[in-house]
Amino acid sequence: MCESKVFLATAEGEELVLEDVTSIRPEGDGYRLATLFGEQAHVRGRIKDIDLLKHRVVLEPLP
């Protein structure tokens, strides 16, 4: 399976927002995340890095 962990990059490092994410869609000033299990979250920010080998998506706050 190809679920990813989604992180938010902060000044202190990377904060885990949600695991097992399968869907990422733009919504408002950020992205709507959804997992295999129906869990959802909205994160304000923009894409910083997507690494599908490491199953990592990193968002960063808007400037």
Added chain:
Amino acid sequence: MCESKVFLATAEGEELVLEDVTSIRPEGDGYRLATLFGEQAHVRGRIKDIDLLKHRVVLEPLP
């Protein structure tokens, strides 16, 4: 493996940009794509949809 196909949404449908993509990073007015095999492409546009179950990333032109 979790490589994805990256498509660009156009008025005519979705155009395949690159397969086996493992890395997506913002660059300029779009994204730099890279594959497992070192192939790279740059696409102008923004994220429209990421579906990791279907191994699909769809970009759309900037408005």
